[in-house]
Amino acid sequence: MASKPSIPKGTRDFSPVEVSKRNYITAIMRTHFENFGYQPIETPSFENSDTLMGKYGEEGDRLIFKILNSGDYLDKVSTEELLDLNYKKLTTKISEKALRYDLTVPFARYVVQHQNEIEFPFKRYQIQPVWRADRPQKGRFREFYQCDADVVGSTSLWQEVELVQLYDSIFAALGLNGVTIKINNRKILSGIAEVIGASDKLIDFTVALDKLDKIGEDGVKKEMLEKGISEEALVKVQPLFHFTGTIHEKMEKLSALLSSSEEGMKGIAELRFICDNVNKLGLQKAILDLDVTLARGLNYYTGAIFEVSAPEGVAMGSIGGGGRYDDLTGIFGLKNMSGVGISFGLDRIYLVLEELNLFPETVTTATKVMFLNFGESQAFEAMQAIQQLRNQNIKAELYPDAAKVDKQFKHAERRAIPFVVKEITNGMYTLKNIVSGAQTQVDLSELISLIK
């Protein structure tokens, strides 16, 4: 193989610096997930195809990576089936497994499969890669991590309160001030559609309303009329076009609008419980706001809907989202298991922290001190000292060969190793600070405390 090797499009190699920064983010997530009582599980990278297929719509089915059966996978395929040239049908014959597409369906599968071992309500988090055969583009990959926290088996709205707090805690710990946690409720959206007599046009209505920022009031109204929503309905929802004010003012406006819809009022009651309690308990850094245009995952959310946007001024889509789904495990035959969960977008959070320069300088796995190598006997003395340093959890190394001093120094510089031990004489170490150029002679215990 003469040509330089490469990796499949949409995938990435992560360098030591990138791994360290990603681990910094996920370590903070893990700590807070666990402080909130969420426990880690892990599921296999591939699932049986019938666990995944049909769960994400037609588009999803297409984007799922399928794994070819091992051995002679043509063995059980008839010539007719082959000549049919129907690749979708053939796939079911030659592939039984598929790569995980998200963490929600495997979680539902896990809950149903292990229902007898699980103590409900079950709070779990999961940080694992998922794969999608999507067209790769800036910020969209074919392999990427999802970071999910969900609780299943409880309809208590305290779960929603807590998930807002969890978002706040994690983003605060990451130093990310001013993220907005947008909240909505599926029942409110249904209520609006009901009130305006367009229950069948819920999605059209929501999609149009969502464009308010971009195309303005007139544009949205035009689109709604085109979709068959009546003039009369538009008059009723007029307040939504100037939907400003505090979260409580917004709730008052909605209450007036939805007073005739039982479901809508139920949505408002849920929203009120969540927002009031979040408000009274207080958030550290995040802003909670009601966004009636928020509708992500409308197909399966049944209650609260969440989405988190990066601080103002950072051009980035949502960095998290989630919601309540009343029938999480129904697809696998276990009824009446309400779930609510949130997800963190690791890649985007990474980009935001990078842009705002929020990674602490200490986020590095780089070696702290390198000992120059002047040949075997001096190297042995160095290794004795290095052993002591490592026992003190100091990242220490010997340059492996007795190369020219210049070359050894350059190695330390290129690797951003801050300290170099130049010489060892009678148990005294000549330590050079590569950054400042300062040089001192110290004994081993001083060496340890200087580097620590």
Add this chain to the structure above:
Amino acid sequence: MASKPSIPKGTRDFSPVEVSKRNYITAIMRTHFENFGYQPIETPSFENSDTLMGKYGEEGDRLIFKILNSGDYLDKVSTEELLDLNYKKLTTKISEKALRYDLTVPFARYVVQHQNEIEFPFKRYQIQPVWRADRPQKGRFREFYQCDADVVGSTSLWQEVELVQLYDSIFAALGLNGVTIKINNRKILSGIAEVIGASDKLIDFTVALDKLDKIGEDGVKKEMLEKGISEEALVKVQPLFHFTGTIHEKMEKLSALLSSSEEGMKGIAELRFICDNVNKLGLQKAILDLDVTLARGLNYYTGAIFEVSAPEGVAMGSIGGGGRYDDLTGIFGLKNMSGVGISFGLDRIYLVLEELNLFPETVTTATKVMFLNFGESQAFEAMQAIQQLRNQNIKAELYPDAAKVDKQFKHAERRAIPFVVKEITNGMYTLKNIVSGAQTQVDLSELISLIK
């Protein structure tokens, strides 16, 4: 879907306890890898097929999981190619990507692809899953983690010294006393074969010698004769059949045996450097031993060969292995890059720690304290306290519903939550220790310090 869902054979779900224990092991590995100057990288789960195919022999090619191309993968396949019914040929037409089979080939690919960004010698570690379409059996999975530390771009034997120390440090930190790090050298094996005039029978010779424990001296000799090794040769290697003593005694015996083989003597010199320095620097808990029958990965190792066996009395195969390979990156066109590395068997180490009861009791992500729920206003007070506890990194939870007290207590017991707050009155908390049954009334700061 009515039947209970399942996962593909050879794969596993990991429960919270299992994830915690696995993370405990890998966290210790990471700390020590980094103390030793190894830095983390991550590579994609799937590689281009031509990166992997042909690198692991015919058997390996068979065991690599192939990913079906997305979309209509039959589009570019002719009817003739289909009717050929040659699944291996067809695979190259309908599959371009394959799941990682180990971490070594992706590492070599990474080094060649990023050679201009890498400062050599490059010490990297990698802890990621790999996939093999092997027949699943006890302790053998189709998805499992590898934990590798390698250095590339240095022929210094200090690397080998350090890797022995690294094994020792990690197993010591895991509390695993008395592991044996077996060492050998490919050049010694070649030297023996040379000395007995059977250079072409190196593998037959080694395979037979390896059975000494099982089939005894006579059995081994019989097998060697059958493989065409001469009576005369057997006389020469007679010392290997009673190859006991200290590592230095063994080296003396080998020196005598191999005195006429330049390569063999080179192997002994390398071995001597490594063992002498390891010995002088000292190991914490592990035993270093010379095992001339050790030949793992004979196909690509060119110098030192390592294998770690669990402490005596634990029936478990090797829990680690590695060695020096002088041409790691040659397969991708980058010559003269010597590498040496070691690997840790996570699954087996897990089983050994479990068997010896070596997981600390603190290895758990379980919640520390649960507050009973008696309805909204009391729950709110609980949430206020919980917020304070979580800020102190105490894993705390509210039972989500105002269920019967008995049910709430049982939930805490089943989840092994050690403390329950039963009541909150005037800022005083009634704390019950579930294990001892003891009960106290404390204020918030006392609550925090009690639980911490």
